[in-house]
Amino acid sequence: MVESMTMRSLIIIDVGTTSIRGLLFDETGSIRTTEQRDNPPVYYPDGRVEQDPATWLEKLYSILSACRQTAESQGLQTEALVLTAQRSSVIPVDREGTALRPAIMWQDKRTDQICAALSDRGPEIYQRSGANLSPVFSAAKMRWIRENEPSVYQHTEKMVGIQDFLIHSLTGRFVTDQSFASRTNLMNLRDRCWDEDLLRIFNVDRSLLCDLLPPGSIAGSVGPSAAARSGLPQGLPVISGGGDQNCAALGQGVYQGGTLVANTGTGSYLIAHADQPVLDAQRRLVCNASAIPGAYIVEASILTSGSIYRWFFEQFYSTPPEEEKTFHQIDTEARSSPPGAEGVILLPYFKGAGTPWWNPRATGTFLNLTLGTRRGDMARAVLEGIAAEFRTNLGLIEGLTGEIKRVNVAGGLTTLDLYNQIQADLMEKPVYHSPVKEATALGAWVNGVITLGLHSSIQGALQSALGSQHPKLYTPNPATQGTYRRLIQRRETVIKAIEESGFYSL
Known part of the structure; x- marks a missing residue:
C-alpha cells in the first residue's frame, strides 16, 4: 500500500502601506487562503507619516493563527514563514525589540531640511548606495531622530525596518536582508556591506544597524513566545524574502x-x-x-x-x-x-x-x-x-x-x-x-521554496505557480x-x- 505524501506549504507575510496580508501557498504555488488586516498609517498635515508598531504585531499574529488553522484543516504541512514588506520605514527599538517611538514611514517628509543640507554630498551618496539622497530613504530619518529626539537615540539598541521588527518578534534576532538595506542610503551597493563613509555622512552609529543577510536567507526560527501567540511550531524557519517591489519584480x-x-x-x-x-x-x-x-x-x-x-x-x-x-x-x-x-x-x-x-x-x-x-x-x-x-x-x-x-x-x-x-x-x-494577481507574495514564495529546496530554479517555480495561465499579449x-x-x-x-x-x- 502506497502512503500519500503530505502537501507542504509556506505562509507569506506581505506588509504594505495600508494593510498587512498573509497568504498560504502550497508547494506548487497555488494560494490556499488569503488573510488581510487593514492597518493604515497616520498622515499629519505637516508631511509627517507615522504608525504604531504594536499594530503590526497584533495583526501579524492574528494572520499567522488564521493561516495555521487553514493549513491544518486542509492537511498541509507548514514548512516556513517568508516575510516581505514595504521599504525604508524606521523604528528605533530597545534591546528587547520594543519600539521607542512610532515608526517614521517611508513617505514621511520631515527630513527635507536634512537632505537639503547634505545636497553637496548627493553625488557621493548615489555612487556608493545606488540611490539618490532623499527623505524617502532610511538614513535621513535616523539622523533626524539623533538630532531631534536625543533621548530616544541614546536608548536605541537598533534602528530597524518593519520587516526587521517582525523578524525580531518571531525569532529574537536583529537581522535584515540586502534588498531592504539598499533602500537606506547606508549600504555600499558593490560589497553589500554597511558603508563607513555613508555612516559618517548621516552621523549614524554602525552598532545601531542590523546584521546583513542575502535575500532569501533563513533569518532565524520561530521562538517560544511567537509559537505561543501564533500556534505555529517552535523552530519553524523564518525567511527574509526581500523588499516588496523587489519581490514583485521577481513574481512578474x-x-x-x-x-x-x-x-x-x-x-x-x-x-x-x-x-x-x-x-x-x-x-x-x-x-x-x-x-x-x-x-x-x-x-x-x-x-x-x-x-x-x-x-x-x-x-x-x-x-x-x-x-x-x-x-x-x-x-x-x-x-x-x-x-x-x-x-x-x-x-x-x-x-x-x-x-x-x-x-x-x-x-x-x-x-x-x-x-x-x-x-x-x-x-x-x-x-x-x-x-x-x-x-x-x-x-x-x-x-x-x-x-x-x-x-x-x-x-x-x-x-x-x-x-x-x-x-x-x-x-x-x-x-x-500577467495573470499574476499577487506578484509580491509570489516573488517571496519563489525565494522561500528555492531556499527550502522545494524547487531548484526560479523559472521552474514560476512555471509551477502559473500552471496553464498565460499572459495576454498587446503588440x-x-x-x-x-x-x-x-x-x-x-x-x-x-x-x-x-x-x-x-x-x-x-
Missing part, C-alpha cells in the same frame, strides 16, 4: 536581462534586472539589490499614475448617490478619442515628478486644451501621459541594462485593455498583461508610431522649457 518574471516590469498602481514602478551594479551618470535611476541573491534591479518611479485616472473620474464623471460608481463611462469615452488625444497632453506630476526629472515641486498640467476638447480626450491624455513617462524611463533603463525585449505589466489600471495597448504603442515593445500598432513619437518630443520640449523658466519655484 524579472530574473534575467531583456524583461521589464511596469507596475501601475497608485504610483508606478519600472524595474529591470542587472547582474552587476549599474549607475546613471546623471543620477536619474535607482539601482538596488534584487530579491535574487547577488543580483540587482534598476528602478524608475512615477509618483502618481493610477491615482490620477481615479481623480479625473471622481472630478469629471459624477454619478447620482444611489448609483454605483463604475469606470465604464470614462473608459468608453477614452476609447473614443484617437491616439494622441486630439493634441491634449498631460504631465502627470500631481505629487511632484519622480524619475527621471526628480522635482518635488512639479505639478500636474493639461496642455493644448481648446473649445473642441472633449472630456474623453482628457481621459485618454491621462493614460498617454502615464505611458509617455514609461517610454522616457524605458530609454534610460535600456541605456544601462541593454535592450528590453518584452514588458510585463501589472497593477490596477492594467485591467483596462486600452491602457495596455497605449503602453505597447508608446513604448514600442510587446506588452504582456505595438505601427500606425500610431508617428503620432506618439511626436507626442514624446513635444512633451519633453515643454518639460525642459518649464524647468528652465523656474516656473515651479515662483
